[in-house]
């Protein structure tokens with residue numbers, strides 16, 4: 053099993069889980085159940101819990117999936133000979149983890165490994181976002197954005213209801229909790245939807261954030277948006293794209309095929 057023993061990352065991952073559970077608790081036990089409207093509470097409670105469950109499942113998959121680590125210490129003479137390089141082909145090796153670096157791989161200081169198509173190291177999932185776990189990371193940002201939006205709508209409805217009818221019976225603690233929940237929802241909605249947008253853009257254009265920042269020249273073949281999406285979410289297109297339980301079928305591409 054893949055797991056990065058990084059104290060800061062583990063702390064951030066625990067905070068993420070705590071925030072989702074805290075939101076779930078306040079939504080269910082402060083807002084929905086005391087509302088007295090059985091149908092409204094049941095439908096919203098089920099939708100919210102399902103989205104929260106999918107967000108946490110995506111988080112687990114993103115954290116515990118190997119993002120595409122290059123085997124450590126494979127820069128040996130035997131391995132290089134087994135690649136049967138043509139004359140003129142050049143290999144890059146990473147001095148930090150003694151591995152042969154496939155094209156588009158980058159070394160991560162936290163993971164202490166070279167990661168294929170590394171996008172960035174995210175402390176919130178305590179892992180790198182790379183070739184093999186990008187789908188789970190994108191789903192995580194999407195489901196957190198959706199639960200944040202749902203929270204904001206529910207808080208909005210709650211206060212709207214208070215304007216129409218008298219809510220003087222609700223305690224100041226409840227009001228403070230709901231205002232804090234609304235602010236947290238807004239903050240997370242902005243942050244995760246921006247992250248989701250930039251991730252989708254980088255998938256569609258097949259350019260990782262590191263490549264965008266370093267303004268690297270494109271050495272890889274340009275493909276259509278649809279092909280790029282299928283490379284991350286799996287093919288063919290199905291409901292499995294939105295499921296953190298479906299491992300994307302990425303084919304068996306040779307990571308050393310692009311070396312020139």
Ligand SMILES: [Zn+2]
Nearest residue numbers: 146149159166
């Ligand atoms: Zn390395």
Ligand SMILES: [Zn+2]
Nearest residue numbers: 160163173180
């Ligand atoms: Zn990393």
